[in-house]
Amino acid sequence: MAFFGLFGKKENKEEQAANLDKGLARTKESLFKKLGKLLLAKHKVDDDVLDELEEVLITSDVGVDTTLKIIKRIEERVKKDAYSGSKELNAILREEIAALLEETDRQGAQAEFIDHGDDPYVIMVVGINGVGKTTTIGKIANRYKKAGKKVVLGAADTFRAAAIEQLEVWANRVDVPIVKQQMGSDPASVAFDTLSSAKAHGADVVIIDTAGRLHNNIGLMNELSKIKNVMKKVVPTAPDEVLLVLDGSTGQNAFEQAKQFTKATEVTSLAITKLDGTAKGGVVIGVSDQFSIPVKYIGIGEGVDDLQLFDRRSFVESLFK
Numbered sequence: 652m653a654f655f656g657l658f659g660k661k662e663n664k665e666e667q668a669a670n671l672d673k674g675l676a677r678t679k680e681s682l683f684k685k686l687g688k689l690l691l692a693k694h695k696v697d698d699d700v701l702d703e704l705e706e707v708l709i710t711s712d713v714g715v716d717t718t719l720k721i722i723k724r725i726e727e728r729v730k731k732d733a734y735s736g737s738k739e740l741n742a743i744l745r746e747e748i749a750a751l752l753e754e755t756d757r758q759g760a761q762a763e764f765i766d767h768g769d770d771p772y773v774i775m776v777v778g779i780n781g782v783g784k785t786t787t788i789g790k791i792a793n794r795y796k797k798a799g800k801k802v803v804l805g806a807a808d809t810f811r812a813a814a815i816e817q818l819e820v821w822a823n824r825v826d827v828p829i830v831k832q833q834m835g836s837d838p839a840s841v842a843f844d845t846l847s848s849a850k851a852h853g854a855d856v857v858i859i860d861t862a863g864r865l866h867n868n869i870g871l872m873n874e875l876s877k878i879k880n881v882m883k884k885v886v887p888t889a890p891d892e893v894l895l896v897l898d899g900s901t902g903q904n905a906f907e908q909a910k911q912f913t914k915a916t917e918v919t920s921l922a923i924t925k926l927d928g929t930a931k932g933g934v935v936i937g938v939s940d941q942f943s944i945p946v947k948y949i950g951i952g953e954g955v956d957d958l959q960l961f962d963r964r965s966f967v968e969s970l971f972k
Contacts (some may be wrong), residue, residue, distance in 0.1 A: 674951025789821030
């Protein structure tokens with residue numbers, strides 16, 4: 652598991668598992684309906700079965716590159732271990748998906764929080780409009796507050812008046828302070844003020860919202876770089892992480908969003924939202940693998956507590972349960 656629960660605090664595992672099962676219900680139903688037909692129709696793992704499995708994974712939004720990687724691994728295992736029965740395919744697939752997620756976890760392993768003493772832990776959140784970015788920020792703030800941390804939000808998405816208002820609604824909902832300016836203000840100035848205020852008031856965590864879209868990729872890149880540079884003047888380690896929020900229900904569009912944002916800035920972790928309303932949960936596997944960025948959070952419901960710290964073992968277990 653790449654990200655460890657807040658400060659070793661144990662969360663209700665049974666409740667989390669039940670919520671995860673419920674949140675992934677549509678993906679599980681779709682995936683196993685396809686797998687079931689494949690396994691019933693075939694009795695031997697051959698090229699035809701692997702071709703059909705490839706189609707199952709691609710249509711489950713795992714992505715072409717990741718699917719080909721999984722198929723190659725299964726092919727090698729079938730040859731090496733002399734697997735012949737298609738009933739074993741389900742177990743092999745489960746193991747290979749878990750292994751794939753573990754590799755990405757190892758590359759980006761870190762804690763959910765780092766204590767910098769007098770300086771706050773700083774999270775810069777990026778993502779296009781409509782993916783659930785503001786909601787995710789609110790839910791992350793709620794997680795930290797419940798863990799006993801002082802949180803400050805920064806409304807640095809100044810290109811949309813609604814973005815500032817929406818973040819303020821969440822700040823009020825979870826009862827944390829917010830630093831904001833008028834629409835059209837310099838985002839870097841908002842970030843500077845937020846970190847200065849957080850440091851002055853002994854805050855533990857700062858979460859900075861950023862614009863979902865500028866006129867072009869170069870504009871986005873320059874804006875995010877400017878925000879980063881200004882924050883470092885207040886907190887040298889800032890940002891501790893750059894969290895990209897993706898809408899899981901968009902399937903392949905999530906890959907394109909990840910491509911654009913990883914070009915614009917150094918993304919260190921992913922939050923994949925709206926998994927409860929889609930059968931496209933395979934995107935969690937594909938995006939994480941393709942961009943070598945660990946998934947940190949998954950959104951599996953509307954409630955304030957329906958943002959889970961991603962655990963690859965729990966995810967795979969739920970997916971194949």
